[in-house]
Amino acid sequence: MQARGAAASLVLLALLLLAATLVRGLWQGYQRHLPDPDGLRQPAAVRHGLNLHTPLFLTGYAVLAVLLLWSFAETWFFPALWPDGLSWQSWRTADWAPFWTTLWLAAAASLLCLPAALVWLEWGRNA
Numbered sequence: 001m002q003a004r005g006a007a008a009s010l011v012l013l014a015l016l017l018l019a020a021t022l023v024r025g026l027w028q029g030y031q032r033h034l035p036d037p038d039g040l041r042q043p044a045a046v047r048h049g050l051n052l053h054t055p056l057f058l059t060g061y062a063v064l065a066v067l068l069l070w071s072f073a074e075t076w077f078f079p080a081l082w083p084d085g086l087s088w089q090s091w092r093t094a095d096w097a098p099f100w101t102t103l104w105l106a107a108a109a110s111l112l113c114l115p116a117a118l119v120w121l122e123w124g125r126n127a
Helices: 002-032 053-072 095-123
Strands: none
Touching: 002 053, 002 095
C-alpha cells in the first residue's frame, strides 16, 4: 500500500513539474513579445558563473531523480549505492483512486480560488 502511495505521489509531482515548466515557458514567451514601456528593448544582463540558486536547483533535481529511481527499486538497503533490482511492480499494483481524488480536489480548489484571487487583485484596495 505504501508503494502505491509513493508511485501516485511521483505521478503528481511529475504533473506539477510539467505544468510549472509549461506555464513558465508560456510566460517567458509572452514577456518576450511585450514592448518596453519606453519603446526600446533593453538587452538581457549576462550572468557569468554559478549563481546562488543553481546549487539549490541541482540538489532538488537530484532528489527528484533518486525518488524516481526509488519508485522502481525492488529492494534498496542502506549501504548499497544502487538498488538490487528494478521493476514496474509497484506501479502496476498501484491504487489510482487516491491520485484521482487528489487531482479532482486540486482542480476544484484552483477553480474556486482563482476567481477570488483575480477579483481581489483587480478590485482590491489600491495602495
